[in-house]
Amino acid sequence: MPVERTSGGRRGGRPTMNDVARAARVSLKTVSRVVNGEDNVSPVLVAQVRSAIELLNYSPDIGASNLRRGDRRTETIGLLLEDVGNPFSSALHRAVEDEARTRGVQVLTGSLDDDPRRERELARAFTMRRADGLIIVPVGPDQSYLATELRVDTPVVFVDRPGQGIPADTVLATNVIGATEATRHLIAHGHRRIACLGDHLRISTARHRHDGYLAALREAGVTPDPALTVSGLHTAALAESKVMELFHRPGPPTALFTSQNLVTIGAVRALRRLGLHRSVALVGFDDFPLADLVEPAITVVAQDPAMMGRTAAQALFRRIDGGTGPAAEHWIPTTLIRRGSGELTPAARLLDDRLADSL
Incomplete structure (x- = not known):
């Protein structure tokens, strides 16, 4: 159920679900059902709640909601690319994004600029935001720093270049x-x-x-x-x-x-x-x-790169969905x-x- 941080009684704070309930003159449970898209609410009450939501410019706190989910997923993945401005990286990014969209998953993306420290910083930033998994074009000589994330069931897939120091699915060109x-x-x-x-x-x-x-x-x-x-x-x-x-x-x-x-x-x-x-x-x-x-x-x-991106995303989602087994290499052929x-x-x-x- 989407939940929200309360405004703490401060005037001008972020509107809460309680504020919506008061404005719509309905119960908090009714607001919750409307926000979650449940179909056991009368059209009249749905209209009242939606009107109040629009009036107050209310939006649910999805991050807090995800912490309440039984599977603790955030429906986001991280994509760490060498340079999103490079045509190869752009095509790879689009393929991952297209694959993620079919599952209702958002892609967090960053450029590494051939900087190993940047790689570690971005990987840490995305895992702190509870990304469900990471796809990485590794630039550093050692990715063993990710071992902690793997132990807490955050799967990683390497693409374009093999990672070092941890076993992970890898997608490579020939x-x-x-x-x-x-x-x-x-x-x-x-x-x-x-x-x-x-x-x-x-x-x-x-x-x-x-x-x-x-x-x-x-x-x-x-x-x-x-x-x-x-x-x-x-x-x-x-x-x-x-x-x-x-x-x-x-x-x-x-x-x-x-x-x-x-x-x-x-x-x-x-x-x-x-x-x-x-x-x-x-x-x-x-x-x-x-x-x-x-x-x-x-x-x-x-x-x-489109096939490489799709293959990497599919491999990651298989792991997110509970897939087990040894790390696999996927080879994508080149063409003269x-x-x-x-x-x-x-x-x-x-x-x-x-x-x-x-x-």
Whole structure:
């Protein structure tokens, strides 16, 4: 039953259910039945109570109500994302929200900004608000701090990156496979000097995509050149700057594998500034808005953040509903989407160089 904190007799305090009962000239029990949507109240009394609620601008204290529920659920879950402004995070968020809405559950969301301390603060804030469960894109090296929450039956699901220190359901993309496929694609189009640009290698997704890149080079008998690996690129602006540097050095690459969507965006900007966007091949990991509208359109290894979000939410709700058993891993496949930038050959770069030399 929804309950409320009383106004304590203070004039101007929050309206209470007692205030509604007095204004409607009905019993407190009748107000309670109307607020809870029970159907054993006469239409006349329902009209009186609703009129009083509107007049007083009354709203029930849902938080206090949830403490009275037998299952102690609050019908909320917490979603901790790397950056809600990133297209990948936004799509994941929407999928979780859509899944939660079908169950009448609200989603509390926050950005972690690659800050382990922020991760702990947000996780604590959401559990203090009695969230029924958490979905986390972990950024810290250790999530064992969540063990206390798990002991009090607050389930956790990790998505995009595996957690460390506690067993929990995890939803991951096939990062190594996708990166290997991207690099193989560039090799198949004649490239041997392929640069790999990505985020910090301490981040599991960046590390696994770099592993896939190296696996494809080894498979083709190509010796990796450390000068062609650039990591720690966390923004589009930094990626743009580093790509510009690459092409001002001797022996520049003929192709780029960019292992994160912001890195891809920065690389596209740099290639266009350099006039190399039609001659240097590019395959990016993760799709992004307008990637198919630039010229040439960007070939990508696309994740499925919507499927990842749905799978994570479904796994969490199974645990909330009492599901038991060992922690499970759910793998969501990636897809290579050929659009043009990844199909350029080294010959295109050589032709551009010869034209430049003749001018």
